[in-house]
Structure formats: C-alpha cells, structure tokens
Amino acid sequence: MEKVKKGVRLDHISKIYKDPKTDKEFYAVKDTSLDIEPGSFVTLLGPSGCGKTTTLRMIAGFESPDEGEIYLGDEPINELTPDKRDTAMVFQSYALLPHYNVFDNVAYGLKLRKVPQAEIKERVSRVLGLVELEGMESRMTNQLSGGQQQRVALARALVIEPSVLLFDEPLSNLDAKLRVTMRTEIRRIQQEVGITAIYVTHDQSEAMALSDNIIIMSKGVVEQMGSPQEIYYHPKNEFVADFIGEANFLPGDYIGKPGKTIVLRPESGYLADEGGLPCKVVLSAFMGSYQNYHVMVGEHLVKLQEYNPKNKKIYNVGDECCLVFEEANVHLLEA
Amino acid sequence: MAQSKQGAALDRKKLLADPIMVTTIVLLITFLTLFVLYPLAILLVDSFVGDGSFGLSIFKRIFNMPSFTKAIGNTLKIGFVVGIASTLIGLLFAYVEVYVRMGKLTGGLFKVVSMLPVVSPPFVLSLSMIMLFGKAGIITRYLLHIYDNSVYGYWGIVIVQTLTFFPVCYMMLKGLLRNIDPSLEEAARDMGASRFKVFTSVTLPLILPGLGNAFLVTFIESIADFANPMIIGGSYDTLATTIYLQITGAYDKPGAAAMAVVLLCITLMMFGVQKYYLEKKTAATLTGKASRARMLIEDKSVRLPLTILCSLVASFVILMYICVPIGSLFPTWGYSFFPFTFKWYQLVFTRYKGFKAFKDSFVLSFISAPITALLSMIISYLVVKRNFKGKGFIEAVSMLAMAVPGTVLGVGYIRGFAGGVFHTGFLEELYGTAAILVIVFVVRSLPTGTRSGISALRQIDKSIEESAYDMGANSFKVFMTVTLPLIKDSFLSGLVTSFVRSITAISAIILLVTPQFLLITVQINEFAEKGSYGLACAFATILILITYGAVLLMNLFIKHFGTSKALKED
Numbered sequence: 025m026e027k028v029k030k031g032v033r034l035d036h037i038s039k040i041y042k043d044p045k046t047d048k049e050f051y052a053v054k055d056t057s058l059d060i061e062p063g064s065f066v067t068l069l070g071p072s073g074c075g076k077t078t079t080l081r082m083i084a085g086f087e088s089p090d091e092g093e094i095y096l097g098d099e100p101i102n103e104l105t106p107d108k109r110d111t112a113m114v115f116q117s118y119a120l121l122p123h124y125n126v127f128d129n130v131a132y133g134l135k136l137r138k139v140p141q142a143e144i145k146e147r148v149s150r151v152l153g154l155v156e157l158e159g160m161e162s163r164m165t166n167q168l169s170g171g172q173q174q175r176v177a178l179a180r181a182l183v184i185e186p187s188v189l190l191f192d193e194p195l196s197n198l199d200a201k202l203r204v205t206m207r208t209e210i211r212r213i214q215q216e217v218g219i220t221a222i223y224v225t226h227d228q229s230e231a232m233a234l235s236d237n238i239i240i241m242s243k244g245v246v247e248q249m250g251s252p253q254e255i256y257y258h259p260k261n262e263f264v265a266d267f268i269g270e271a272n273f274l275p276g277d278y279i280g281k282p283g284k285t286i287v288l289r290p291e292s293g294y295l296a297d298e299g300g301l302p303c304k305v306v307l308s309a310f311m312g313s314y315q316n317y318h319v320m321v322g323e324h325l326v327k328l329q330e331y332n333p334k335n336k337k338i339y340n341v342g343d344e345c346c347l348v349f350e351e352a353n354v355h356l357l358e359a
Numbered sequence: 360m361a362q363s364k365q366g367a368a369l370d371r372k373k374l375l376a377d378p379i380m381v382t383t384i385v386l387l388i389t390f391l392t393l394f395v396l397y398p399l400a401i402l403l404v405d406s407f408v409g410d411g412s413f414g415l416s417i418f419k420r421i422f423n424m425p426s427f428t429k430a431i432g433n434t435l436k437i438g439f440v441v442g443i444a445s446t447l448i449g450l451l452f453a454y455v456e457v458y459v460r461m462g463k464l465t466g467g468l469f470k471v472v473s474m475l476p477v478v479s480p481p482f483v484l485s486l487s488m489i490m491l492f493g494k495a496g497i498i499t500r501y502l503l504h505i506y507d508n509s510v511y512g513y514w515g516i517v518i519v520q521t522l523t524f525f526p527v528c529y530m531m532l533k534g535l536l537r538n539i540d541p542s543l544e545e546a547a548r549d550m551g552a553s554r555f556k557v558f559t560s561v562t563l564p565l566i567l568p569g570l571g572n573a574f575l576v577t578f579i580e581s582i583a584d585f586a587n588p589m590i591i592g593g594s595y596d597t598l599a600t601t602i603y604l605q606i607t608g609a610y611d612k613p614g615a616a617a618m619a620v621v622l623l624c625i626t627l628m629m630f631g632v633q634k635y636y637l638e639k640k641t642a643a644t645l646t647g648k649a650s651r652a653r654m655l656i657e658d659k660s661v662r663l664p665l666t667i668l669c670s671l672v673a674s675f676v677i678l679m680y681i682c683v684p685i686g687s688l689f690p691t692w693g694y695s696f697f698p699f700t701f702k703w704y705q706l707v708f709t710r711y712k713g714f715k716a717f718k719d720s721f722v723l724s725f726i727s728a729p730i731t732a733l734l735s736m737i738i739s740y741l742v743v744k745r746n747f748k749g750k751g752f753i754e755a756v757s758m759l760a761m762a763v764p765g766t767v768l769g770v771g772y773i774r775g776f777a778g779g780v781f782h783t784g785f786l787e788e789l790y791g792t793a794a795i796l797v798i799v800f801v802v803r804s805l806p807t808g809t810r811s812g813i814s815a816l817r818q819i820d821k822s823i824e825e826s827a828y829d830m831g832a833n834s835f836k837v838f839m840t841v842t843l844p845l846i847k848d849s850f851l852s853g854l855v856t857s858f859v860r861s862i863t864a865i866s867a868i869i870l871l872v873t874p875q876f877l878l879i880t881v882q883i884n885e886f887a888e889k890g891s892y893g894l895a896c897a898f899a900t901i902l903i904l905i906t907y908g909a910v911l912l913m914n915l916f917i918k919h920f921g922t923s924k925a926l927k928e929d
Binding site (some may be wrong): 089107113123133150 | 367370377479822825827831843845
C-alpha cells in the first residue's frame, strides 16, 4: 500500500503562553511559517525554550496554535485532535505502555484502527524486522535497554504508516555512543520508508548528521532554514553562526571591509610567524587530533583548532605571532 | 495579544469533538453541583430565610440557646486538645519508627496500629472504653475497685478520639521524617550539637509546618466526629451531636441548618488554612528525597525508653480494639464474664434482624464502592492529565467535600431533597430511597479516593497517555486501556477504602436512613445508647470481620493481579 507522501506547512503560526509567576503573556512561538517538503527529513534545532518542542506539539495536535493555520498536505488540521491526525510521534521518554509487551505496544495503533488480526501480525513483525527487534515480541518493555525501547517507540510510530513522523528529542536519554548508532538507524529507516520526518533536538551534531534541512530557532522565532552546509558556511546572523559549530567574530576593518563582521571558524585559521593579523597566544593546549589555541587579536579573543599538530610549529602562551586566514574561508555578516 | 483566543477556541473545539469526554465532564459537574454544592447552599438559604423573612433571626435564636453556645465551646476545646495530643503521640511514633532501631515485635505492633483505624468502625474505641473503664468497667471496677468511675463526657471523648486519630498523624509525619536528608542532621551533630539539640534545632523546625498540618487534619476530624461523642459523650454535647438532636429531638430544621452552617464555617476555615497555607509550606521545606539511608539510633538509653513507651501505647490501643469482640461473648455485660456465650450473636440474627442489617449495609456499600472508585479515578484523570474549563471547579468541589462534616451533609440532604430540589418537587422521589444513601456514601468517600488517585497519576509520565492519544485512541480509549490499567492498585485500594468507609459510616447516614433500611452502624449506635453493649459489640465484631476481610481480599488481589506483578512476568 503505497501512500502519497505529504508535507507539512505552517502558516504564520504563533503560540502564546502565560508565565505562571508573573502572569504575563509571552510568545513561545512567534509568527512562524515553514514549508516542509514531502519525504524530507527536517530538524528543528535550538537552545531549550526556543519553541521547537511547542512547534512539534502543535503539529501533533497536543497544543493549539493561537494564530495561523497548520496544513498536512493541503488539508488544514488545526481543528483535529491528535488521535485524528495522520502523524505519529516518538517521545523523548519513549512513552511505551508499561503494562503491554513489545508486540502489544506496536500493535496498539493498528488495533485502534480495527486492522484484521492476521494483518496486524504481519505488519508488526515486518516493522520489528525493520528496527531489528525480531523475536522480542513477548518481552515487557522494562526488560529492554534504552536503545531497544527507543526502537519499539519508533516501530510503534512507523507501523501505522503515518504521513509524518515526529521526533521529540528521542535520543537524549541514551548514552553518547548509542546516540550515534541510533541516529544513523533513524536516518536509514526514514530513507527506506521515504516518510516525511520532523525532528526536534538541541544537539547540533545530531541535526547535521540527520537532516536534509535544519531550522534554527531562537526565542520562538525561526532564525534560518537551510541545508546543513548552507547553515554552517552561510549563517544569516551571529546567533546561527555561534549556535552551529564554534565561531569567532572579528570586525571587518581587519580585512578592509568596515561595517561587516567576519565569521571565522576555528579550523579556518592558523598561526604563523608573519603574514596575518598580529596576535598574542593566551592558551595553548594539545588535544590529540588538534592543538587548541586562544589568541588575542587586539581586544578580540579568537579560538583556533589546528589539526595534525605533530608536524607543525607549536606556539606557547605569551608568544607573539600572526593569525592567518584566507578570505574565501570566512563568511561576512552585516554588522 | 487579542488573537490568543484562537488557541483556546481550538482547544474547546477539540474537546467538543470528543463527545464522551464532554458528557463525562457535564455529568460530573452536575453531580458535584447537585450533591455537594447544592445541599450546602440550601443550608445557607435555610438559615437566612428559613422563617419567612431574610435576616439573621435564626442565627440570633440559636446563639441564644445556652446548649448551642456551650456545644461550640466544647467542640473547639476537644478539637484543640485532641489535635495536640494526637500530633504529639503521632510524632513520637513516627520518630521512633524512622530514627530508632526497633525489634521485630515493636515493628509489628506499629504496623497493626497504623492499620486498625482503617478497618474499624468509628465507635469501637468508645465501646471498649466504656467496657474497660466505665462504672462496670473490667479495669476500674474489678481490678481497681473503683465503683463510680464515669467515662462519659469530656475525658472520655478526648481519650477515645486521640486513640482513634493519632495513627493518622503518625502516618503523615512518618512520610515527612523520611524525606529529611540525614546529612542535614549529621552536619549538625558534626558541629557539636547533642542529639536533643539536633532534634530541637534541625528536625523540629523542618517538620513544623507538617506538625501544623497534622494538627489541623485531626482538629477537623475531631470536630466532625459524630459517633464517639454520641456514645461516650453523655451529657457533654458537641456541635455534631447537638445538630443531630436539634433535628431528631426538637424537630427544628431551620435551627439545625443554621447550626450546621456554623460547624461548616469552622471546618472550612481550618481546611482553608491547612490546604492553601500549610500544605504548600510543608512541600517547600521538604522537597527532595533523602540522599541515603539514615544511621538508626542504637544507643540503649534512648532506644529502650522510647520503644517501651510506644509499645505500651500500641498494646493499649490494640487491647482496646480486641475488647469489642471479647465483650460480645460476655453473658452479662459488666456483671458476669464467664462462660463465654454466643447468645448475643444468636439474638442479633434472630430477634434483631441482624441478617437484614448486614445485607442492607453490605449491599449499599457494595454498590457505592465501585461508583466511588471509578468516579474518583475519572476526576483524578481529568484534574491531572487534561485541560479544560471547569477543571478548577471539579477539583475544588471534590476536595471541598473533605471539609464537610457528615452531619452537615446529612442536614443539607434533608433540607435539600425532602421536598425535591428547591422544594419544587423535582427529584422528590429520591428522598428516602436506597439511591440517596448510595449517593451520600459516594460523596463521603470521594475526596480520599480522589486524593490517592491524583497522587498515583502524578507518578505517570504524561507522554505515555499522549502517545496513546497520538496513536489514535480517543479520551475514553486512553482512559480504559492506559490510565486505568496503570493505576490499578490505586483503583483497587480506592474500591476497598470506599467500601470500608461506607459500611462504617454513620454521621450523615443516620439522619437520612428511613425505617425500611437497617444499617449496622445505626444499629450499633442504637444498642449502645440503650446500654445493650453485648448486642452492640456483637454487631461491631461482625462489622470488623467484614471490613477486615475486605482489606485482606484487596491485598491478596493486588499481590496476584497488581501492576507490579504484571510487569515482572515475561
């Protein structure tokens, strides 16, 4: 049963909350418009409190937007309750039903849809195969590891074949190594099924590894939307530049471009005895794969990472030297 | 931000798209309004306009009755003394349990003491008090040879109520003490404070709001108590008994209504302080969990006197409870004790329609228990997990029922339903039926059930239910397939608690019961008042057996079908 892929469109969406302490209203999400293409993997990325989870919960239907309309495909869905929306969510805490075993957890949504018994069996075992949990059907969920529980949660969402998969920081409860494995898994399965996926995280490497497109949010507003490369190399403002990867900011005057701000990534510059901006080393530390420097250019602190330090000259704290970078490797912002 | 209405409007629309949820909410609000708020409101109406014109004339009249003003004084005095005594004894027990290494025997005694008040009818202690210390008391007359000791009156009530209510304080304070981080006290010890100094300068200040809380809860229970003052009060009247007599003796219904308003005002005030001031403060001072296990006090000079003292009190309480079954076997109360006989039981079942009494009580409680349990779980679900207009109302009113003394509710029902709602004849046929008795049982047990349901539901991650909702289950499906199974234990214990509460209830029901129903508690009260203690004891013993059986059955059930088991099996 091939399903028509559907995108998600947010049309000037706002959500207003009341601060319980001051009783003042504020925008959790403000005038946000997004167009998420069918079959793409899109990540909402931002610091905590930026409105990314609220946006996701509005798409799922748990929260109602105060302004604007949400579309699934071409259909406006503002008035639909979560059970009537063709979305499925993978929760941060997995949210498996603790009184059911793996099979019943995955079959839950199918039973509600009155799918015939035989087909339920067939579909559940197929999806469990997809997440590599064959043979675990009769386990209770508390007998599974965190990673396995997350796979069950994913299988449960996949099995009902929703138009859109929603992920609410699904990996944040796993340890670092498992996180990396699981995110590759998620990407593989999403591409295999070809489903539209919206993924919320505050972890930029997760966003980079997973997404076709990243949406950077801050304080309820979308700062930038684009491919990982676009966002890394052409950040629209200092917030985006600083949030994705590390960034040093220098006034454009240094390269004869007054009124601009230079965005210098730590790996884009290096130290030399002469030929760049004069600077003074204030920190020098060997990190294995790179040498970590903090240098002062005038009153600006610049952080550098020089890879393969073994065959390079090492500068020590107090050394006076020069910071060198090529203009093609930096990005300029309007100051 | 004028447009913020859209979100609320959408939420409302989503709610309306869920007919089962809307029906449930509407029914709940109707139920609570009709059977909790309306009877209280009618009391107000009655006491201000009961004799034709609006005004304070009825209040003037009742405050001119010396018996009434005296009853207010008596009630407050008893409430105060019982509150303090119960809190202190409760604190002693809690402290010993949490801080002192105890033997197995003492531990067992503690457990029994904490469970007894749950399973026993309210007036059991009064009966045994009379039996042990009364004019013909086993201890006073036959051991000490005091022939004119009177237990009736102030001291009788104080002692009996204290022994009845202190286990509640003990359980409350135990939880609080457990939450104190031992390192706080260890730090104080380390800086050179003696154990006593640690107690007065660290432990006590930390649980002070909790102590106030325990005091007020007991205070409310004490002034609302009807059964004990009725049996052991003698001529020492409290508000609850005065109101009862005003209706059954003087047939002065407006007067009783006004008195009920006065009693209600007192309990509501205390309840307000307890709920909105002390409960918050308690939570604020003691938030976290203890970081690790506490070093128990092994020191004999502390341990021995404390455990002995507690064991003595506990044994005494247990002795009091055992007295009733034994007393039911005496041939003649207070005169001949041997040989034991079953003649009172025979009389209960032959001459005094015991079988019908047990059947009526049992059936009514058996019907009301599942209703209460289900209703309180639904209320807790709505309060904890859902957002809608009217949620505050549902929560507030179901908690309010906790502060309403049974006697007040009883008077409210008489005034509110005897001639139909607002004396219009609407729902008139309800009055005097089994249905209204069941409703009273439900309303009386609802707050306890709701409270335990709310705390059980707060433990469950909100996203578990959201995930089911997201998978396509509507509210009803979510409640039935996820919520209820997850709080099965709490549901079961709510079921049994409300059964036990109903079958042992008397204060409201005694005002409403009509001759076609014989209720055990009412029978016990009648026989105790007549002085037929043998019969009262026989009735009470069977009642204890029933309630104890119900609790045993519940524990068995939870053990075999409880949530924890289901999660363990493969």
